[in-house]
Amino acid sequence: MAHQMHVFHMVNPSPWPLTGATSAFLLTSGLAIWFNFNNKLLLILGLMLMVLTMFQWWRDVVRESTFQGHHTMPVQKGLQYGMILFITSEVFFFIGFFWAFYNSSLSPTVEIGECWPPSGINPLNPFEVPLLNTAVLLASGVSVTWAHHSIMQKNQKEMVQALSLTIILGLYFTLLQATEYFETSFTIADGVYGSTFFVATGFHGLHVIIGSLFLLTCLLRQTMLHFTPKHHFGFEAAAWYWHFVDVVWLFLYVSIYWWGS
Numbered sequence: 001m002a003h004q005m006h007v008f009h010m011v012n013p014s015p016w017p018l019t020g021a022t023s024a025f026l027l028t029s030g031l032a033i034w035f036n037f038n039n040k041l042l043l044i045l046g047l048m049l050m051v052l053t054m055f056q057w058w059r060d061v062v063r064e065s066t067f068q069g070h071h072t073m074p075v076q077k078g079l080q081y082g083m084i085l086f087i088t089s090e091v092f093f094f095i096g097f098f099w100a101f102y103n104s105s106l107s108p109t110v111e112i113g114e115c116w117p118p119s120g121i122n123p124l125n126p127f128e129v130p131l132l133n134t135a136v137l138l139a140s141g142v143s144v145t146w147a148h149h150s151i152m153q154k155n156q157k158e159m160v161q162a163l164s165l166t167i168i169l170g171l172y173f174t175l176l177q178a179t180e181y182f183e184t185s186f187t188i189a190d191g192v193y194g195s196t197f198f199v200a201t202g203f204h205g206l207h208v209i210i211g212s213l214f215l216l217t218c219l220l221r222q223t224m225l226h227f228t229p230k231h232h233f234g235f236e237a238a239a240w241y242w243h244f245v246d247v248v249w250l251f252l253y254v255s256i257y258w259w260g261s
Contacts, residue, residue: 123261140169
């Protein structure tokens, strides 16, 4: 940073925003072509370009923060604000699903039998797999906090153990939810109950998968000693995201699985 008179990060020109925008265009166009003409070529090209862009762009960010010293304390503060705003947007994303669920369940129309769950729907027992999933996610929240404290205390061994346990619990949650989907007696096409159930829980499951990948990346970086007690925002952001996923699941469990059944 000796070549500049300030502590902020002036990002160098990069091709990745352009390739990212191109991959987004190819993905949307490829999906439309796949749906209408059953041709997956453009979709596959878009996916390949998106994965390449993600890998290269995040690799550059790791280099800038870990090896080039660009992520100073003011830069990290800005990244923290950005992550907070991103999680806030995710909160409103899920509020839309909860709004749809409560709008349908608190005033069920005559078309669904004026009752909730609608006539013909056999909801899942909230005290079986959903309760186990709740325990698994709450345990993962404890283990990711354990990992954070281990970083602060420079305990490499416990950090790796705690983060590995968190990832295993996240994968176990995903496996349980997948088996639960196969066991349901209704589908996403079964009216408003099926659509609100599968869209809300499905998007949450997608966030668990993304969070697990986030934490797996942090585990790989930790094995290469990228994190220090005062310079570990990559992991901190992953932990914030994981706690957000935990809290959303608690609302999903209480609303859709327990009260909604």
